[in-house]
Amino acid sequence: MILVLVETGADGAAVTSLETLTFARQLAGRLGTQSVEAMVTGSLEAAATVRDQLAAQGVESVHHAGGPGMDRYSAGAWATALAAVPSDYVMAAGTPRGSEILAHVAARAGTSMAANVVDVVDTDPVTVSRQVMGGAAFEQMRVDGSPTVITVAGHAVEPADAARPSDPAWREFEPELTEADLATAVVRVEEGEADNTSALTGARVVVGAGRGVGGADDFDDLLELTDLLGATLGASRVVTSLGWRPHYEQIGQTGSRISPDVYIACGISGAVQHWAGCQSAKTIVAINTDADAPMVTGADYAIVGDLHEVVPAINEELRRRTAPDAAE
């Protein structure tokens, strides 16, 4: 059995968890001997939505770990919940929490753990392909021990419903938590930059700013473009580490991974670590003075030129077309 940890929020299951369920179902389909079950935890705000999503994914049963101790996040507690359901595979999305919880599962079970897996290439012994170098390369890795512990890379598969929905059995249980499980629980949640991070990962249009912008005081054109498009501003690591923009706007291996309809990269060279964060954008547009920059050669569309000339012209064109008396 493949046990999938499903992260949930006010809107139901996280997209990354739905991807992981799809990944698990496809593997089960190939193996023919495995079923997929899901683990959900805590007070489960959107229980009805989650149930529908899991049914659509064809999940056979759902284990809901509740009770005192499961309401506040603690990696150890969630790992204990997963370990309470014997399985052949334990999977989670390669999110911060998914990675943390599965590391606990693997450390306790004395098994290996493969992070950011994109494919299971063999099952005897279990061998996976997983992202390394922030997704710029792949490692074929043998995953030893039982259960097989795997986090699934974001966008490794598109979330897709099963051919036929299931009517999953729903089991409530209270895991037996230890003091150590609870010692690392979140004590409180403060409002903060995390909200802006989710704005970036959920944005339909992202305007990216790189070193080519020039300085912390040179963002007016880009901010206007962002405004005109109802977009979200993102940045390269150079821009955040020079303190021009806050870190939560960073896109890349050590920033956010975005998947907008359109990404407009301005003055960004396109290092592999930056591509790691933007390659899932549907359409990529680059504005750069260097026609040979990897951001340009890897883009769908590009303008070669100084962004401080090009972006104001785009803004003007946008204003013209969206003006109430535009002759179109």
Next chain:
Amino acid sequence: MTNVLICIKRVPEISGEILLSDDQYSIDARHVGYTLSAHDECAIELGVGLAKDTGGHARVLSIGAAGAAEQLRYAVAVGADSATLIEADPEAFGPADVAAAIASEVRQAQMSFELILVGNDAADTGDFQVGVRLAYQLDRPVLTGINTAEIRDATVLARGAGPQGVDVFEIPLPALIAVQEGGVEPRYPSIRGRMKAKRLKIEQKAAPLEPAGSGRVRLTLPEPKPSTVHMLGEGPDAAPALVDVLARSGVLNR
């Protein structure tokens, strides 16, 4: 007084094309050089600050090739007090081996480290587990994805980005924290720092164990994609063409 051990990794400094060794087992970094893993840089900044604030000692530790001395010296140049290099072939050591080797070093070190910091995940292998495994080896509480931390008596108060905001944790010392970029700004080395780093004698040790390995079979690279970029033109004159692209993509819906 809180002594802090900061564990760091030397990684290939790649921003462009990745080359593999002939046997496809490793990354060929001969032409690009090496750097510190990004999260590790923040772990150093955080650890040096915490040690200083409490009158403690900040030591950096790396398991790796002799060349990792370069990254250890860098850490000393930005404030660490001492450095230990456990010389080993980094590719032979999987995450569980690295955790076991660090644990062995912690147990036998003369100094006791109330706080151990690691980077959240290495820029090259991205295993996301050394910190957690090390915590189990040493029977300590562990947090990952932490941006900032402060010592309060016998506890550490730590913050990291969560799905609904900033998650705040408070765990007892001795503890282990995996640090994530974004909370502290790594400083640049001062001239005095560089001088100190140059003179420093790095403590060198042999690996305390035979590694079980990482499970790596080989590395592969994605198919190189030929450029399919559509050039819209040069300079501001190309702006209307770009706006047409935006319109076709359906993002001008107002």
